[in-house]
Amino acid sequence: MSVLRVENIKKKYAGHTALNNISLEVKKGEIYGLLGPNGAGKTSLIRIINQITAADEGKVYLDDREIKRSDIAHIGYLPEERGLYKKMKVREQAMYFARLKGLTKSEASEKIDYWFKKFDIESWANKKVETLSKGMAQKIQFIITVLHEPKLLILDEPFSGFDPINANLIKDEILELKKNGASIILSTHDMNSVEEICDSISLIDNAEMILQGKLSDIRKQFRSDLYAIQFKGMMFGFANALFADFALEHSEQLDDNTALAHVRLLKENNLHDLIKTAMSVVEIESVNEVLPSMNDIFIKAVNKEGGKDE
Amino acid sequence: MSKISLIIKREFSTRVRKGGFITITLLVPFLIVGAITILALIGQTEEKHYKVLIADPSDLCEGEIYVKPGTQTPATFYFYQDMLYVEDFINQPRFQDYDMMVALDDEVITNKTVNIGYRIDPVPSARVYIQKKIESRLEEYFARQNGISMDVYREVRQPMKVNFQDLENDEIAKTANRARILGFLLSVFIFLFITIYSAMVMRSVLEEKTSRIVEIVVSSVKPFQLLMGKIIGVGLVGLVQFFTWILITAGLLMLMRSFIFPDITTPEMVANLQEQGITPGMSEFDLLTYQNDFFNLLFNQVNWSLLLTLFVVFFIGGYLIYASLFAMVGAASDSEADTQQLIFPVLIPLIFVLMLAIFMLINPGGSSELWFSQIPFSSPIIMLQRVAAGTVSLWEVLMAIGILILTFILLTKLAAKVYRVGILMYGKKASWREIMRWMKQ
Structure with a gap:
């Protein structure tokens, strides 16, 4: 069941197109990566989902109903550019x-108690925000975003500003929210976290959707017949044996007798051919397919799009 | 509680809890009453009384100068029927009691020149008094010399009382003019209130924008709700401050009435006033206010309930209009420095209207008054001045209020459009051209 469905959204600002025919679907309990270079149109899309701005064309559905103003109570939004009232006390603000x-009032009070206890920040309740560190303020912002238990969370760069320990804490919280049934849109440039926690992604560039699907499918789609082989034997002999059928992309000596090589298949050769060739010269310890990182996929996809434009 | 009232409550409570706000709200009434007290005391201070010695060897004045019995005068005249030299007047002990000497020698008749020497420079009102008394006494002498009888002369010479009167309102213009000054003070007050509180709205908009909190807020409420909540919340702070000032000031004035002034009114003053036909049995404070022009105006002639009601109405109207404009500027700016440039077109009409108010004070009754007391950008400041002077009819006031409300509705709609776009535009200042484009969207 889809929690959020965006259909053919178009948005133009004076002189430029921010979103052109963008559609996507976020399922219940899914973490959805919304990726794209700066200025691609992600924030515009997020603002449309949040009903901060209206789309020129297209529709947004929440729980298969066209989204209404009152639905914002079911959405939690953590913007990339975020702040708090500096002179207000933490609890008052929440x-x-x-x-x-x-x-x-009583619902809010109950939820605040729960989250303040969970993050162990009860002692901050009466502090003014201006006395908090950036990381502390970020925690408050996260709590404010999730306090009303929204079914859809939109988190724009949620990890920026956090040290690794707190970034992990937030990551765990996001996974727990997912476990409890929330759907989460994660907009970020941190590709490691995308690989770690996203189920599906959309990649937007220049107002266009250039890549969309399940993360595992996309990584397979971008596979480039690259394998990592660990073996016992001489690298020199191994390299010679590959000859013109395979390309040695990377090699390293792990110890006196063990080496690791990244080999790409060329021509019509398959993994079987590679193993056969290698077995004749070295003793294979392991073979794994090297899937492209999200970072590589991002760069490749965006560059390809950019090339198309030129 | 609706969302807009949550916003109003936040805007209101964060401001009224500030130490600066509490201090100013409590302090200003004391300053106002302090200023009033000083003004009153200055009005009551005994002026110096001068002893004037007239050296009149030819006995032109026949040893007397006519003074209406029972009136308080700044000077008393004494006569010395001999020549008096300046050196003697300065040095001889018997003249030391006198402050001034008037030499009426033969030159008076030939050159019509009187020389007056003084030890202490007399205040202007005393100078005028002394000059007039001597002049009229000598004129009597000249009249007699020319065969005109004293009775005829005094009949002719009687001072003329000239009153300027407003024909339409049947009120003495002097009062209207003094009331105008009061109206002008109220104009200045309303100008300050509008400017200060509108600027507060602007800063609040800008603060939310630069701290980026606005994006979180508008994901929960409509930008229009946020804008209105802000304008209303800040406006309420202004009204609370105003009413607190009125209450404390009124309380302090009552205290002043019963504690500070009873001692000032002396029995002589009471006798003096009774002679002028003022009924006995008035309280001493009433006597004081009757005597002091300023107090008379303040306590007896101004319809305070009307003026203060209209002050509130026009403050609200003017504030709503200018706060919307200031909010636009806040939304279109990216930093405090940007606002300083963008605010000019908004501030100029405000300052122009203040100048106009000053001009009207000097040249009341022009046709521009009629216009500017209707134009919504100036009416809150100009109308009060006219109301205080009593030169305005009810329908004019109602029409101005009506126009004000219509303008406000129109302007907040435009402001909301600008606000909606502006608050989410980071990193650059919008030009007025862009602002106009946003309005049309």
């Missing part, structure tokens, strides 16, 4: 935002 999302 209460204010929770109530703006439609929680009653």
